Amino acid sequence: SAVISQKPSRDICQRGTSLTIQCQVDSQVTMMFWYRQQPGQSLTLIATANQGSEATYESGFVIDKFPISRPNLTFSTLTVSNMSPEDSSIYLCSVAGRVTDTQYFGPGTRLTVL
Amino acid sequence: KQEVTQIPAALSVPEGENLVLNCSFTDSAIYNLQWFRQDPGKGLTSLLLIQSSQREQTSGRLNASLDKSSGRSTLYIAASQPGDSATYLCAVRHFQGGSEKLVFGKGTKLTVNP
Numbered sequence: 213s214a215v216i217s218q219k220p221s222r223d224i225c226q227r228g229t230s231l232t233i234q235c236q237v238d239s240q241v242t243m244m245f246w247y248r249q250q251p252g253q254s255l256t257l258i259a260t261a262n263q264g265s266e267a268t269y270e271s272g273f274v275i276d277k278f279p280i281s282r283p284n285l286t287f288s289t290l291t292v293s294n295m296s297p298e299d300s301s302i303y304l305c306s307v308a309g310r311v312t313d314t315q316y317f318g319p320g321t322r323l324t325v326l
Numbered sequence: 327k328q329e330v331t332q333i334p335a336a337l338s339v340p341e342g343e344n345l346v347l348n349c350s351f352t353d354s355a356i357y358n359l360q361w362f363r364q365d366p367g368k369g370l371t372s373l374l375l376i377q378s379s380q381r382e383q384t385s386g387r388l389n390a391s392l393d394k395s396s397g398r399s400t401l402y403i404a405a406s407q408p409g410d411s412a413t414y415l416c417a418v419r420h421f422q423g424g425s426e427k428l429v430f431g432k433g434t435k436l437t438v439n440p
Contacts, residue, residue, distance in 0.1 A: 245428075254415065254432040255370075260425055268425060304369060311357050311419065311426045312377060317370040 214239055214307050216318035224324045225295055232291045233321045235305030240285035242309055246278070249302040249320070258303075261288040295325045328353045328420050332431035339406055340439050347401040347434045349416030354394050357426065361390050361401050362415040364433070370415065374401070406438045 215238040225231050235244070244261040259267040259280055267280035282288040292299055305318040329352045339345050349359070358377045362370040374383045374390040376399070382391040389402040403410060413433040419426055 243426075255417075255430045257427055257429075260427075270423075270427075302367075306428075314372050314375045315360060315417075315419070315428055316372060317362075319369040322367065 213314070214241060214309075214316045216305055216307060216316060218305055218318040218321050220321060221319065222322040222324075224326060226326055227296055229295055230291055230293045231295065231323060232289050233303055233305075235288045235290070235318055237286045237307050241307040242285075243307060243315075244282060244288050245306040245308075245315075246280060246288070246290045247304045247306060247317075249304060251300070255304065258290070261290075292323065295323075297325045299323065300325045328356075328418060328422060328427075328429045330416060330418055330429050330431035332414075332416055332434050334434060335432065336435040336437075338437040338439065341406060341408060343406050343438075344402070344404050345406055345436070347403070347414050347416075347436070349399040349401070349431055351397045351399075351418045351429075353420060354397050355420060356394065357419040357421075359390075359392055359399050359416065359418050360428070361388075361399075362417065364413045364415060366412075373414075403436075406436075408438050408440050410438050411436055 217236045219234045246258040247255045258273045259269040261282040263282045279291045302320040304320045308315040331350045333348045360375045361373040376392040387404040392399045413435045415433045417428045417430045
């Protein structure tokens with residue numbers, strides 16, 4: 213199994229600012245993903261973080277708003293830019309080795325935008 | 327587009343009861359199906375992973391079944407305990423938009439009363 217840590221665990225931010233969330237995995241993984249969970253909702257995939265290249269974004273999510281980096285096979289960052297109260301959510305990092313493997317999730321970052 | 331539905335949305339049972347959670351998906355071309363547990367304000371804990379070629383998986387008091395042709399899965403919890411209270415999420419991995427993705431249902435919120 214993979215152990216995933218995220219920083220920060222929670223934050224309260226002002227409208228118009230940006231926050232960068234870090235995801236660290238204890239082993240090299242092929243696939244890394246970023247999800248959003250809005251209050252009372254299920255998980256929505258934001259993007260797949262690709263090592264050494266640009267992330268692949270899902271419909272409704274754009275790089276200018278959610279820039280992602282993945283410099284190596286164990287680390288990724290997600291930035292939430294120019295935040296508004298609608299960005300208040302839990303942001304979760306997730307990893308998997310192969311398509312047939314269990315997908316693991318980090319503890320999440322709870323973001324509140326005022 | 328893959329859609330995952332979970333029924334019921336919420337379930338309340340007395341301690342000791344056996345129970346079944348249901349999950350259905352619209353596209354049977356999946357790699358696997360995964361059941362997760364989420365405690366309030368926390369990340370996701372993987373419970374069981376069923377590959378598309380498998381019919382069921384068991385872990386302790388949990389048993390998950392998969393009928394890929396009909397697009398259905400069930401999670402059976404035996405002898406429920408108050409500690410089982412959580413939201414249970416079903417997710418299928420499939421190929422869409424050029425990559426493999428995990429698509430989630432909205433979850434079943436389970437309350438086990440002492």
